[in-house]
Amino acid sequence: MKVAPKFLIYRNSRIMASERYNPRDAEPRWQAEWNEREIFKTDNDDPRDKYYVLEMFPYPSGRIHMGHVRNYAMGDVVARYKRARGYNVLHPMGWDAFGMPAENAAMQNKIHPKEWTYANIATMRGQLKSMGLSLDWSREFATCDVEYYQRQQSLFLDFLDKGLVYRKQSKVNWDPVDQTVLANEQVIDGRGWRSGALVEQRELTQWFFKITDFSQDLLDSLDELDQWPEKVRLMQKNWIGRSEGLTLRWETVGNELPEEFRDVTVYTTRPDTLFGASFLAIAADHPLAKYVAASNPAVADFAEECRRAGTSLAALETAEKKGMDTGVKVRHPFDSSWEIPVYIANFVLMDYGTGAIFGCPSGDQRDLDFARKYDLPVVPVVMPEGGDAASFTVGDTAYDGDGVMINSRFLDGKSTTDAFQEVADRLSATLLGGKPQAERKVNFRLRDWGISRQRYWGCPIPVIHCDECGVVPVPKKDLPVQLPDDINFDKPGNPLDRHPTWRNVKCPHCGKDARRETDTMDTFVDSSWYFARFTAPHADEPVITATADAWLPVDQYIGGIEHAILHLLYSRFFTRAMRETGHVNLKEPFKGLFTQGMVVHETYKLDDGANGTWVQPSEIRLEETDGVRRAFLAESGQEVTIGSIEKMSKSKKNVVDPDDIIASYGADTARFFMLSDSPPERDVIWTEAGVEAAHRFVQRIWRLVSEAAPALRGVKAAPAESGEALPVSQAAHKALLAVANDYDRLGFNKAVARVYELVNALAAPLTKAANEKVDEAYASALREATQILVQLFAPIMPHLAEECWKEIGCTGLISDAPWPAYLESLVVENTVTLPVQVNGKKRGELTIARDASQSDVEAAVLALDFVTSALAGATPKKIVVVPQRIVNVVV
């Protein structure tokens, strides 16, 4: 980042009464002071009310980015504000340190994942420290620390013991060339990102957490999370996907199929549409599909094609809907002469329901597209209320709403709800092969959590495979199962798998030769309980129950919206599982949740089009002539294209390094800018002009405060209740009330606007105090107002606040100072100004006593000239008076 040199010169010589504020001097000085006095170290035994504020811990990718600055600045404001409000605040930091990038770095740069990770942590810790965050660093840990993952293995064993862990077959993306499992993001257009080989799906036996044991509870408890964004609760609700339906068995036609295929079970939420059924669709992995494939090469080929589509749901559903007739037919449950074909379809998932559906084309768009493609009948069975049964048809759009049944024999005329019940009742009472043909069933979309990863850089799953005893848990006394250091990534595949000795172990049960599990855990496991570990980070047990119970839930959790579903749902599950295993006594880990927006930046491209190259903002010079902005390379002057505003990413090079910003402007400026202007839940656009303006404001505050300081130092701080200084005190106390309210709601941008307003209000008084003699009452009020101002911005710009605090003669650290109390008499107004509308349009104003009665207001309004002229002698139809708000005269 290149900055105009004048910004970098902080002169030592005195200019007028003060010098420029120099963050490069002040910030390290105050950080050292805080550190020395250990004021951010949290005592678990402190008797005050607790407040736990946590930001999602970072992945140690190398350097912090602006998104981190924004996230941690928000958390720090909350922490500092709550500390001032008298809480015992826990505000810890750690590292989400396992994961793929370390392995990729190992392959590309021949560096050990551990070395790479800890080096990154060291760099990023330094960067975070330069931000002046009020963190308790004594609680820091990384999830790749043996001390941490040992406890995670211990939790795993407890879960296993409790029946919350099991193994089953599950599919993975397999790269046949690299002989390795690929993450979804490593599969690009169906091919491995490194090898380019067509990706296959393979079945592996993998470990799962039984999150589905808690489906209903995870859903129900969302109602209690009233300090979560509504959208996140809704997303989780949809993800869990509770539905009420019917499992329904369809008898297959003919006797040539084996016993197990005498019927096919489907799950449906729309049994009412049964008479619109025109096909059954089963997943490529359905047992019947496999059976047919064994003797039918075309079906086998098609099933294989489906398997190549990748494991991601998005890929599956975006793909063209395809199917293939298996030749098998089934009988309609209400008419044994009605035969319906069974297709294999690429959009039916074995994981959901029973892996088989019946298709009703008139009532489901996907089924309709499918039916049109394969020329299957489309019979409308539901029409909207009030429709005409004779003329209602379905063309290109299915009708999936509620309504009235048609073309459905005994259901005709019934509502969809009644038809559902009727079908369920009848088929539950019908026997097929000695069992009811249908059963009511609550189904969840939520699947169990597969945690097996065939990778090195993760927490080893602590079990042993013995030929005699099967799967044997590692005894707790043998923990940790430590990752071996002597590995390399010369060959594809999992280094643990091919390690010469690590796998070899004696069976803890029978003592014979056995093998270690070489799968490691999904990194989401690591982040599912770190918030609990922070409460007692050095304990022998995963958590100290009483301590965890005292600190949890996290009062305010702050992080990106991208974690709205998985991380938060897994953490909610984990807390429940830890409760079942006796580690904690609560089930919801996060009381308050806040999802912040991204940091975005303009992009710059040299040579337009496909082969253009992206250019970093630091290499750019911007010009504006006649309202047109143009960008040039600073070095050569060559013009570059200004592209769209996008999330900061390395690939688009539209990144700004926080280190550069902090070095040029200081941490306070960076923090202030990240919190000002944009509401925290929305994306914020990083602009040079914005940072510079923030920095100017920092300087402005310092100049005003330091110039007036000599006049303020000697006087006692006291608000003015009357006289010349009254407006000064009123402005300060009104701002105090408003900013506290803003901080309580995480409205940082609004708090910043209030701080601007207060500075504007105090600018003239401060300048006056700096330049001329003011009386003591005035100076006292001004000092009190200035102290309030400094306290208001202290959570955002703590270093500048400490500097100002000291300058105006306050003792102690502002980081330790209690939040000031506002005076009621200084914030209430005696009169109110009401806008007056005529027929809903504003025509003027009325200033009247605050406590004026409704009839007083009406009388005063009717006397206003613009009202009398609008009325022209007539009586108003109505006068709407909203107290303290508005008056509307309806003519």
Next chain:
RNA sequence: GCGGGCGUGGCGAAACUGGUAGACGCAAGGGACUUAAAAUCCCUCGGCCUUGGCUGUACGGGUUCGACCCCCGUCGCCCGCACCA
């Protein structure tokens, strides 16, 4: 494809959740100070016509005394989709 969200001046936004649309800031323009520049200070700033008014919160409808806010529909952009973290 499914799920979720967002859309207000040239720009970031505010509007106490149905009550003055545009607070506060950025950018721009004008002025003061200065030998000059920077910094600083003052003024203007949604659009259209004439002081006063008309119009305006993505677009089209609706409810209401009153709609950025609630309802229905349309368009555009963003995020998630279970092995990225």
